[in-house]
Amino acid sequence: MGETHSGLILRGEASSQRATFLELFLDLVFVFALTRVSQRLITDFTTEQRILLSEAGQTLLLFLALWLLWATTAWITSTLEPDALAVQVVVVVTVVGSMVMAVALPQGFGERGLVFAGAYVSVQIGRILIFLLATHGRADPTDPAAPLRVLFWSGLTAVPWIIGGLLGEGAARGVLWSLAVTVDYIALTLGWPAPRLGRTRFSGQTLAEEHLAERYQQFLLIALGESIFVIGVTFSGGGGAFTPARTGAFGLALLTTVLFWRIYFYRAGQVLPLAITRARDPARLGQSVAYTHLTMIAGIVLTGVGYELSIAHPLGHNPPAWLFAVLGGPALFLVGRAGFEYQVFGRVSRSRVAGLILLGAVVPAMLNMSPLTIAGTAAGILLGVALLDFRRSHGRAPEQPAPPI
Structure with a gap:
């Protein structure tokens, strides 16, 4: 553990892994x-x-x-x-x-x-x-x-x-x-390459692996919490009545948020700390998962926007651009989740690929559908992905991380 005369200390094994x-x-x-x-x-x-x-x-x-x-x-x-x-x-x-x-x-x-x-x-x-x-x-x-x-x-x-x-x-x-x-x-x-200064080598850097993994997990939970806040405010505010259509859109939004949580944490998100610790190059893996988390978080935020539109106008006219949020958000999340799964396990589940294909395949049929129908379709596809994950893991020992990096 290195220390400067100002008291700035590099992370060591005895350092707490919890976020401050x-x-x-x-x-x-x-x-x-x-x-x-x-x-x-x-x-x-x-x-x-x-x-x-x-x-x-x-x-x-x-x-x-x-x-x-x-x-x-x-x-x-x-x-x-x-x-x-x-x-x-x-x-x-x-x-x-x-x-x-x-x-x-x-x-x-x-x-x-x-x-x-x-x-x-x-x-x-x-x-x-x-x-x-x-x-x-x-x-x-x-x-x-x-x-x-x-x-x-x-x-x-x-x-x-x-x-x-x-x-x-x-x-x-x-x-x-x-x-x-x-x-x-x-x-x-x-690594910020600069003239006469070289570049920063992330490999071999002192790193609190569990702490970094926990920070990524926490930010993804922040994105899920923000989505809950947005759909909750939309449903409860604005003077809108609790009609069956608006209530249904609200329920689908909550279901989708729960499915995002389930798909992320089972199982790659759950074992991320262990994956970074076991990686051949923990610093490189820790840096790379920032980009897959960025993609997943962007997908969650975009989906939350789509569901706010669905709650506000569940049976109204559906501008084609709204499909970009209601279907594109889950697709973006699955793209990031597939990349994240590869980073943790060195493979990609077929359920991720199937979900992406279905989200793209239903676009033509959704052009003239109501926002409520589109939201239900997106939630149904995500539910299918979660069920396939459960079926694949049921009765088996929990899979251990095997990061390719």
């Missing part, structure tokens, strides 16, 4: 942030004369920026001792910055664009400066150049983020921010 209360406090901010993402998507789907692909793409871009902050914070607290003062300050800075971004998100491509971009850049650069100041330039004793690499790339992408925020509403902001967030993700994946 400060980390859970950060999660509360992201509960709110996900509600802003959902509400912006609902506006994308219901406002007339909008280009859905463009509007939904903007919302996705803002969500990707938020997820990157959360995921990198989870990595920080899984590699460094979370009780160290510098780490706690970094988490608090992330809490404040993420909250500002969440508040600005509904108008992130409007009048609050500079606020969103400024908060994002401030967190990205500010966290590195805090570590450098607190440790006199040696935030990571095993790799002193690591923070400088991150600072190099954060400073590089800060330019399109800030210029995009300064520009008025238009395509230029979308182009600049798309470039910035793409570069941010590529730099993270490649």
